[in-house]
Amino acid sequence: MNAAVAEKYPSLTRRIVERGDEIIAHGLHMDALHHSGIDPQLEAERVSETLTTLRSITGQPISGWLSPGKSQSFQTPDLLADNGIRYMCDWVNDCLPYTFNTLGDSLVALPLSTELEDSFILLNNLHSMDSYVEQVTDAMTFLRKEASQKGGRMLALSIHPWLIGQPHRIRQFETLIQTLTQHEDVWCANASEIIDSAGF
Numbered sequence: 001m002n003a004a005v006a007e008k009y010p011s012l013t014r015r016i017v018e019r020g021d022e023i024i025a026h027g028l029h030m031d032a033l034h035h036s037g038i039d040p041q042l043e044a045e046r047v048s049e050t051l052t053t054l055r056s057i058t059g060q061p062i063s064g065w066l067s068p069g070k071s072q073s074f075q076t077p078d079l080l081a082d083n084g085i086r087y088m089c090d091w092v093n094d095c096l097p098y099t100f101n102t103l104g105d106s107l108v109a110l111p112l113s114t115e116l117e118d119s120f121i122l123l124n125n126l127h128s129m130d131s132y133v134e135q136v137t138d139a140m141t142f143l144r145k146e147a148s149q150k151g152g153r154m155l156a157l158s159i160h161p162w163l164i165g166q167p168h169r170i171r172q173f174e175t176l177i178q179t180l181t182q183h184e185d186v187w188c189a190n191a192s193e194i195i196d197s198a199g200f
Contacts, residue, residue, distance in 0.1 A: 002068065003053035004029035010057065017058050022190040024064035024089065025050050034067045034076050047079045064191050066090060066112070081105045087195055096154055097198055108200045110191055113139075117158040129169050133176045140180055147185070154194065155180075 063086040087108040
């Protein structure tokens with residue numbers, strides 16, 4: 001959640017918090033990008049303002065970060081560590097969490113698979129909803145088999161309610177969630193639970 005959404009929709013934010021969901025910081029707003037050309041002081045202010053706003057409104061410690069557009073500058077990880085962030089989700093160069101060194105405290109890189117994002121499959125690749133369901137189901141089948149041989153694996157589903165929640169898609173998405181969660185060896189966990197269970 002970005003800070004602007006939390007400020008503009010306090011009732012929605014309260015409902016998410018009351019439901020027990022973990023909120024991950026998603027920057028100030030979608031036009032406040034982090035990139036190599038940004039003024040370092042401006043970026044530091046953006047990170048600080050984002051986290052101060054979200055922590056104040058939600059009452060949560062806010063220990064995770066996903067940059068708008070998954071874009072970072074060279075100093076973004078250092079700023080995140082300096083502001084009490086434990087993990088970031090911008091780096092999609094692996095399929096399992098790993099330690100990411102900064103100038104201060106280390107972070108955990110918790111990759112979110114771009115390949116399985118609803119927007120990537122439905123909007124970028126122009127695949128059907130049936131294809132989206134098939135791709136996610138295939139990924140789960142493969143990862144469950146691999147996990148049985150090599151230990152836990154992570155299947156992150158990044159979804160956008162304005163896209164996946166459309167009347168002609170939501171039924172299939174709900175069926176997909178039921179399919180994913182019907183197996184005893186599938187654990188639905190938030191990011192902090194995954195990091196804690198992995199011993200970071």
